[in-house]
Amino acid sequence: MPTPPLTIALGPPTHGVTRFAADCARAAGTPLLEVPESARLREALAAHPGSAVHLHITDSLFGATPDEAADTVEVMARDRPVAVTLHDIPQPAEGTERCRRRMGAYQRIAAAAGLVVVSSEHERRLCDAAGIVVDAVIPLPVPDLGVASSPIEPDAGPHPEAVRRDERSVGVFGFLHPGKAVDVVAQAVAELAAAGDHSVGLRLLGSPAAGHEDYVRAAVETVRAAGGHADVTGHIEDGDLARVLGEVTVPVALFRNVSASGSINTWAAA
Structure with a gap:
């Protein structure tokens, strides 16, 4: 049976994309490498020479600019197989020039990867329009938040998140x-x-x-x-x-x- 890829959860643990990467690896029982910032990525990967990796990508986590993010992935792909799940797909509503720069980076990232995944059919259509070939659409899960604890009572003391009953x-x-x-x-x-x-x-x-x-x-x-x-x-x-x-x-x-x-x-x- 093939060895599953190493999922890279890059960025602060509270970031949605970073957290999702970690959650996916834990749910699947596959190897996970958590790296808090892109500057430490090369050092972290040195302990896993040649290992296939799966990256959950939004460009801001992988570089200070979209081009830097693409550089990071291209360098990684020279030494190992790379699969990517693309998040925050660029689109015209964010501004023509910003979309152009980000989409150019996403095109480079997808070209360097051996497998490209997105999380919605809408994102697949955006990628199709940009010439990015998507191999799979895997929808985001709805999380289980558990049962809500008791609402805060008005006289429960100072709570910054407290809500008045009549509000x-x-x-x-x-x-x-x-x-x-x-x-x-x-x-x-x-x-x-x-x-x-x-x-x-x-x-x-x-x-x-x-x-x-x-x-x-x-x-x-x-x-x-x-x-x-x-x-x-x-x-x-x-x-x-x-x-x-x-x-x-x-x-x-x-x-x-x-x-x-x-x-x-x-x-x-x-």
């Missing part, structure tokens, strides 16, 4: 960045507040993606300036997900770029 909320979940249209959701909640409805709050369930702290801060201030309330929870521990997501009245996934989405599947699980 309705609009929630955006996951790493927060412009692709999730947090600004549009914030503006909608602000308009409710400006019209006199202060019973609906904005709940941003997660942390700002790297480089987008000011964007998230501006969204919160948009709501507060209109007299509404808004908060950012920061990272939510696994054991709290079912409860925290279940407290939201209206979950919103207003993605500017349609894709396979772990955050949507987590909403579905909740």
